[in-house]
Amino acid sequence: MxxxxxxxxxxxxxxxxxxxxxxxxxxxxxxxxxxxxxxxxxxxxxxxxxxxxxxxxxxxxxxxxxxxxxxRGDAGRSWISGSEVTPAVLQALGVSLLLMAVALVVAAVTAALICARTLWLGAHRRLDGRAGGSGSAVLAALPEFLTASVLATVVGVQLGWLPALGWYGPQWTILPALALGLPAGAVLGRLLDDLLPGAFAEPWALAATARGLPGRTVARQALRRCLPGLLPNTGLFVVGLTGGSVTVEQIFDIPGLGRTTLQAALAQDLPVLQAGTLALVLLAAAATGVAHLLARLLIGPALRDGALPSLHRPTPPARRSLPFAHGGLLVGVVALGLPRDPLALNTTERLAAPSPRHPFGTDALGRDILARVAHGALDTLLLAGAITAVTLLTGVALGLLPRVSGTLVDTVTALPPVLVALLVTAVVGSGTTTPALAVAAVAWAPLAAHTSALLRRNPPAPHPPPPRPRGAGPWSLLRHDRPPAAVPPVTRHALLRLPGVALALASLAFLGLGAQPPSPQWGLLLAENQPYAERAPWAVLTPAAVLALLGALAVTAAGEGRGGRRRRDRGEPDVPVPEQPAPAKELVRTG
Incomplete structure (x- = not known):
């Protein structure tokens, strides 16, 4: 291994x-x-x-x-500027590390606020086991480019509370750190909020309460008890910050490692791209390795041997109306915009405000934003559906060979999709195939892990297994028995991840790694209209609202999937689909 x-x-x-x-x-x-x-x-x-x-x-x-x-510490010279690569990359790495450190503080505060209610109720013996608010789940599912765009437009440009561009002092770190830390903190807070009720319900906590120990003491020990469940996700958490820094640095014009590497990929400055990509990969690998080492040191053989019971909140009943409501709104927007021409120019109506004629306003060339959003949604979702089908087949095929795919899954999970996109851009250039190849290269990993988990489970059958047919080899039994049992739940898992795939495509298009103008790709709409955020904020906020609606659909669909996953009476293995905010962040870690 x-x-x-x-x-x-x-x-x-x-x-x-x-x-x-x-x-x-x-x-x-x-x-x-x-x-x-x-x-x-x-x-x-x-x-x-x-x-x-x-x-x-x-x-x-x-x-x-x-x-x-x-x-020898020499990464060559830039093909564009002719300067040495190593000093520039090290300087950019220092900027990114500072930004990530501040983002970690923001993430910790965000996670604490999300878990505050559960900790208070647990300390006062009033915990009811209900799930936290859906707002944190939606925030966790949104890509960093969307959060950063909204913060830069509203807080930085319209309200003018904080600077939105540059890197000149402490004030310039606040908005980028919020854009990185808020979604990451929402993921961490959701994970911790799901573990805390199980910790408060364990015998040691009940005994401590019965003996009259202060609630603060019990809550503090409950936090320590949840550490084993959080440490395995810490590596992915930092990997997400690594990938998200590329987008955030690009939006806020920060001279960090992510922006330096992205610009090198777009300009085909391969020496800088090689050094920057290697630094990002090593940073993500180091974070994952440190997380695994801490888990082994702090938890010891209890985690390795399975002696430490897992914590989880009982799955609440799914709110079946929410996915239909969010999906209906999205379909309504697409249906209203499809009859309109997304490429029609009208320079007399440049940056026109929303009106009955143009419900979402117009962009800098007078094109109807509603039409571009609708056609972009159709293009993005169709491409996301094709990628989902390919990754489903790949995930199931590799999941049947866990000894081969297990380590590969761990490696792919530790790579943010934006790094894969940068490498693809270096090989084939930017275009419509670049984001598709990058997302497909990483989206199969959770499906393969799910397939392997289903095959490892052996649920009790209501009747003895039939005798093995004469002459049937192991491959024949595998083909006719085990895959049919694994395909339906993995297929549902893949469908639940489809909105996350669409958000990942939009994120890469925003960075300029996908389709080029005048294509109405979702991410490209935000990138085109970002320079006009001061004069026409609707040009940024309306596409952002539709993307946020897609994120909400991802969360509610995942909740619906988890609510109906347990089907023991039909003999289906009880392997729940992972919570959607985490998979969405895995894909959208361009961010």
Missing amino acids: LLWRAGIAAALVCAIGVLPWLSRTDPALTVLKSRSADRDPTPEVLADIRAQLGLDAGPFRLLGDWLDGLW
């Missing part, structure tokens, strides 16, 4: 090292445009640049030179 993990890590590092060789776009043409845009790209000129960069030496020579330079 250790060798398998080491092999995957080595393959990832080697892939980063040979990016100049893997790239379909000619790196020599990129360098020529940056150095001398007026010079003709003749074959002789391009061949001379390739010789200077060593691109004709082959992948092994490129990888060897890159690794040798890294060993």
Whole structure:
């Protein structure tokens, strides 16, 4: 297992090292445009640049030179500016680490506020076991680019309370830290809020209450008791901050590692992209490793041997009307906007306010925003459906081989989708296929883990199993018995993740890694209208409201799925679908 993990890590590092060789776009043409845009790209000129960069030496020579330079602290020189890469990347890394540290404080405060009610009720022996508010669940499911866009538009531009652009002092860290920390804190708070009722209901807590111990003491010990359930998610939590910093730094114009790497990917500045991507990967891997180490040190063999019982809040009855309400609103918006032309220009109505003629207003070119939102929704959801189908097949197939896919699932989970998108951009360039490939590369992992979990479970059958047919091998039994039992619940799981896939596509399109103008992709709508947030805030807030509606649909659909998951009377394994805010964040960790 250790060798398998080491092999995957080595393959990832080697892939980063040979990016100049893997790239379909000619790196020599990129360098020529940056150095001398007026010079003709003749074959002789391009061949001379390739010789200077060593691109004709082959992948092994490129990888060897890159690794040798890294060993000496030299990551090469930028193809665009000609400056050394290592000092610039280290400086950007320091900015990102400072931003993430402040975001962690915001996340801790947010999680404490979400859990305050449960802690107070538990300390005063009034805990009723009801789930927390849905507002935190919706916030947890929203991508960072959406939260950052709304904060920058409302708080930074319209109200003017805090600066929305730049990195010049403590005031400039507040809005970016809120954009990163609020969704992450909502995820952490939801996880902790689900664990606390189980801790207060354990025998030790009941005995402590009966002996008259102060409620504060019991609440403090309940928090410590929930630590085993939180530590395994801490790595993903920091990975989410790592990916989210790319989007937040881009929106708030922060010279951090995420923005530096993103701009290098868009400009095909591969030396900077290689160093930045490697730094982000190492940061995410270090966070995951530290989380696993803390779990082993603080919990010991109890977690390893399964002696520590799991904590969970009893699944509340699903509110069946909410998914239909959110879905109905979304369908209504799409139905109203589809008859309109999303590409029709009318420069006399530029940045027009919402009116009966244009319910969502118009953008900087006079195009109807409702039409663009509706057509963008159709394009995004259709692509998300295709990706969901592909990842479902991939997840089920790899889930049937847990020894092969188990370590691969752990590795993929530790990679934010935006890093995969940056690597894909370096190879094939930005376009409509880039976000699809990036999301599909990571979306299969939870479905494979779910399939493996279902196959490991052996629920008691109401009747003895039939005798094994003569001549039937293990592959035949696997094909005719176990997959049919796993496919229905995993299919439902995949459908519940479809809104999260759509949000992930929108997030990557917002960064410029997807479709290009004039496409009405959802994320692209926000990116196009962000510069006009001061004059026309509706151009940003109306698409953001529709995306928030999709996030709410993701949460309520997941709650409905969990509410109806237990079907022991039909012999279905009792393996609940993971709560949707966490899967959504796994996908939307561009953010």
